[in-house]
Each structure stands twice: as C-alpha cells, then as structure tokens.
Amino acid sequence: MKKIFLIALLSLFVISCGDDIETNTPSIQGEVEDIFFRSGSSVATLNEDGSVTLTGSSSDEVVTLTASAYEEGIYSFGGSVTNEATFEDFNGVLYLTGENGDGEIEITKIEGGRLSGEFYFNALENGVGDTINFSKGSFFDVPLTNPGTPSTPGSDLDCEEAQNIRLAAKLAYDNVDPNNAEQLQLVCNAYRNALNQEIDTCGDESGDLQAILDTLGSCES
Template sequence: MLFFDKIFDLYEIYLYVCPVSTFYGLTVINNCKSPKRMIRITTLLAVFCIILTSCSTDIEINDPALQAKIDGQLFRSTFKKAVIHDDGTLVISGSEGNQSISFTTSSTKTGTYKLAQQTLSRISFEKDQTKFTSQDDTTEGEVVITEIHNNEISGNFYFKNLNDTKGNTTSMESGWFYRVPIENAVAEEPTVEINPCLLNASLTALIDGSEMITDNHTAELFGVSSVSILIKATNEDGEITIVLPATTSPGEYSLTGSGDYSATYTAGTDKSSALSGRLIITDHDIDTKCIGGSFEFETRSGIQVTEGLFDFGY
C-alpha cells in the first residue's frame, strides 16, 4: 500500500502545482510551477501502467482450453474434446504427455453436475500409467457447465480424493474448460472374432497329379433347420469347395455333387461338381468349431482330385 499511497501523494502535489483549469488542456506544462515534478509523476504513472500490464500477462488463456491444479501442480492439456454419446451422456477429456483427465456428465445442458446426485460419473486421472478414479464413498466433486455456444462447451470443475489401486489419492482444484469442441461419438464396428483354426487353415490336394496348395480360406455356417458348413479354399489356379452338415462326427462319408456331403472343383470359368468320392473327418470340435480330415473325388468333367487334406475353422 505504500507504493499506491506515494502515487496518490504525488498526484495531489501535481494538482496543487498546476491550476485545475488547465490540467486537462494543452497548456498544462506552461502553467505548471514545477515541470520536473510533473515529469516525475508522469514517469511514475507510466511505470505503474507497465506493472499492471506485466501482471496481466501472467494469466494465460488458451482457446480452447482444459486445465486444473492437481496436487498443486498445473495440468494444461494440449489435446481436449467433448463427446456426446447415444445415451445422452457427455465425456470431456484432455491429455498432455503421459497425463490425462476424463469425466462424464449425465447430459449436455448447462448446470451443475455432482457425484452425490449421480449426474457426474467415471472421473479419472492417469499419470505415468497410474490411474486414479472416483469412488462413490470417498470422492467429492462437481462439474458446472456454464455455456454451450457454436458447438463448444465451457465450464469449471473440482474433484477431491480420487483413488488408485494402492490406496493413494489425488485431488483437482481450480479446474476449468473453455470452448472445448463438441463431437458425436463414432459408433464402433462390432468386433468379429475370427476362429484361430480358420486363421491357421490349410487345404492341399493333387489335381490330376499336380500339387495344389491353397492360400485363401473361408468357412461359414448356412441354413436354418439343417445347418451346414461350407469350406472354400482357393489359389490363383483353382478353387475347391466342400459342404458337410455342422453336426458331422468323425468318420467316412461319400461325396457327390449335391446333398449333405458334396464337393466341387473350379478352374477358371470351368466349375465341375463331384461325381463320386469320399470324405474322411478325423477331428471335429463343435465347441471350438475346428474340423480336419482328408478327401478325394472325381468331377463330372473327369478331373481327379486326390490326396486332399484340410484343417479348418468356421
């Protein structure tokens, strides 16, 4: 306060030395009895303005921004987003290096969201692969959404007593987010599990005495009341298909061009079904959907398919 008192004292001296009628005019300097004092006051006021300006630069505003003090240390994210999910919840998250923050509100409306009211959930902070999360019985906190404008969201938050798996805690204070972009969640494609037996599938045979090693394999179930397995194996020269019931047990079966057990061989545009042949199933695990065995057949066009071996998944 001494600094400001000094300024006001000098300002009073300036008013006393210079007539009030000319204080705001262009002839102030000419009418002042002590120009040196006026120069001192002007310099002091300039210094005061510089101090105020330099203080204001200590406050950094990012656009957009998400930051908080975590255990007294400032966390300021470089990556931030707000994602609306199909159930109406909003997930706000940000990350910087090996640190990340995430929390979920029950809607996107402006207002206050609290853990105690179950309108706030899934709070987490991760640092150096250690994850702190909210616990219903110990964590306190709230998120206040203050504005949503031009598909951007702003507000503030604090969280106390986030816990890791070892019982350690961390807290966030003075948290705020400003003009964080809002986006809709992208629907994830359902994960299709590929049978390991299909990933490692193989089928080989002799076609009129020439070796055929296939490199592309597919297998699928089809049918409703009577489900069958369609096995298909190809390479650049040809294709072999085998059809058999999904309930087939290990054993030997006759192959024909149609019916429950059938096979075909295709070379280019020439597709020919089996005239006669046999299929031997050595292994079939219905639970893991893995099947293996051997086969041979003659096509209606006279092609001999012999020494066939297969190991497949479906």
Template sequence: MKKFVVLFLVVMAAVACGDNVEFNTPAIQGNFEGTAWRADYYAADVDFGGFLFEGGRGLEVLQLVTPTDGVGTFDLSSESAAEAIFKGVDGTIFSTANSPDPSVTLYPVEGTISVQNIDNSSSPQRISGEFNFTAFSADGLRSVNFIDGVFYRVPLTGGLVSLGDTNSCQQASQALNSAEQIFNNTTAGDTDYIEVCNAYRDALLDAIDACGDSSGNLQTTLDDLGDCL
C-alpha cells in the same frame, strides 16, 4: 514519479494481454496436486446421453463425464451419475466412482462438474465450464486432487472412449436420460409406443438397481408409467 506511473501502466497492460490470451484460448486446465496442469490436447463427445470431456498431457489423461448433454452442475461422488477420471503416468486409474479406504478418510469425497455454456453458433459446438474433485484408485488408498479446474471452448468433435467402466450408476443414469427423452417425444398413438415405453421401463429398473432410489422418485415414475399397453 511519472516514469514509475508509465512503467506501472505498461506492466498492467502486459498482464491484461496475458489474461486475454489465457481466456480466449480453448483449454482444459486446473490446479493438480498444488501445481498448474494444462492439457496439451482436448476434445468432447456425447456418451450415453451425456458429455464426455477429455484432456491429456503426456501420459496423463483427464476425463469428465456428465449424465446429460446440457448446461448444469453435477455432483461428484461414488454415488453420483457424473464421474471424473484421471489416468496417471504409471497407468493407475483414479475415479470419483471409487470410495476411499476407511484408513484414508471416513468423510465422503465431494466435487462438481459445472457445464456453464454451450456455443451452438460455432462448428463444431464448443463447451465451457468448471470442475473440481478428489478421485481415488480402485483400492481407495491413493488419491489425486484437482481444484480451480476450467474447460474453456472445448470442441465437440467425438471419437472418445471413457476410461471408467466401473460406474454402472453413471451409465444407467445416462441411458435413462436418453430413454426418457425418446419416451417424452412419443405419443400413445405412435406405432412404436409400446417398444419405446418398455425401453423406458427397463431403463428405470436398471437405474434403480444400479443407483438405488432413496428419494423414491424413480419408483414413483415407474408406477405412474403403468403397463405399456
């Protein structure tokens, strides 16, 4: 009995050590189509005012794009500003910006990217969070699925280029976020106020055109902004 207890404790200690290695090593990983997937390389960048995360394994590339470069949870769908992209071994691009063909499903596809921690004490900054999504090919007939996805202490090194140029709503939303931040840091007495204000107006109009405005919030902001004089 004593030998069994000792063996059990040794096994538990080994498991605990394995978990510590897993969670203390920078990574992008998840359950891809029912099997474990872990990136061989990973990096992060800031693109159009939001984060762009990338991890790759062989010919496969995973990218996660958020509309802002801060902590938060971002919904993924064909209507959202955030986007998840996966490039398969055959070069097919799957994106949450693509809608499924009605023959595949009539239900909206959902997913999330959750940025949970930004470590500003390290150089470069390191970012951690979770993700899950189903993404479709451009024709909506093929899909890939990730669940239990994690990006852990991914370094913000820059130099990345988004694979997804199809989601104009994403880009418009990120551009609006950047223009809004600049506008909020500018006063009416500043020499470049009119230029900054007009850039903000243009970004609002572009976002309304690209994403729609079912809540009316963007139009209200535009109306409140008034003429940039």
C-alpha cells in the same frame, strides 16, 4: 513520479491481458496435488445417454470429466457414476471419483459446439485406494466432436471448424495410453465422430478421411 507510476501500471495491464489471451485456447487445466496440469489437446463427446464427456490429454497424463447432461449447470461427483471424473497419471495409475470420491463440474457456457466451465474433485486410486486432489480446474472452448447429434445446441459448423475439431480429436487419440482400454475407446470414438463430422461438412473427395475411419474400425478392443 505520477507519470512513471501510470506508465508502469499500464504496462502491467497490457502484459496481464496478453497472458489471458495466450491461455485462452481450448484446454483443460488445474492443479493436481498443487502441481499445474494443462492439456495439450482437449475434446468433448456427446454420449448416447445424453451425457457429455470432456477429455484433456498432456504428453503423459489424462483427465476426463463426465456430466449427465449437455446443458449448462452444476453436476456433482461421488455417490453415483452418472457424473464422474478420472485422472490417469504418468505411471498409468487411474484415479476415479466413482461412488467414494467427491467434487463437481459446472458447465458455465455452451456456444458454437464448445464448452467452458470449472471443476474440482477428489478421486481414489481404482475407486478405492489412495486419494488424489484436482483443484482450481477449468476448461475453455473445448470442442464437441459430434456436434451434429440431434437436439444439441450450437451444432452448426463450417468446414474450418470441423477440421479443427478433427485435428484436436486426432491429437488426443495419438497421445492416449494404448494400454488403457477405456480411455482408448473413448478417444477413438471421439476421433471417429470428428472424422464423420468433417466428411459431412467438408466432403472427402480424396477419400483420405474415409481411409482413416476404415483403419480405426469400430474402436472396440
């Protein structure tokens, strides 16, 4: 009986480990009003003011998280738009923390140009309307699309990593709602940064990457 119990316990342990490994891919996830959300693509972008924005997109929903600095630490939402969280649902309704929402994002790890951490927030429709709750949020190994920016830790990438970042940025760009100008410009700039990074790291003998950059233009609507 004891042997059977130990075998069953060992089997459960192995299954649990397998589940952890399966979910430990670059992603942003959590619960929106107790409904599970997991991004199909996730990227991070270092902004000109030194803040960093993480974007996670599923087939029809998008969450963005902005922290005022590209450093490990806790950043509170609400009262200021320096740190901000937004969520766009499948109907295209935008919820944002702005001055009236609350919550926080904690960047627990930055390594190799990838960010991991946790978050939660309450955001209001267009910043003033109905409230939506995003709880149990986490992000894992979200790649920075412009890691070559001066003074950013973990900026050394090899060609394969640069290619993977570009593919993740492309997926986010392909899935963004074209009617949401703010999100479109955000993911477009992330895609441009990733393309430029791959060109700098890997080269572009065929000119294919530069052709995509030319098609994207300045990303301004």
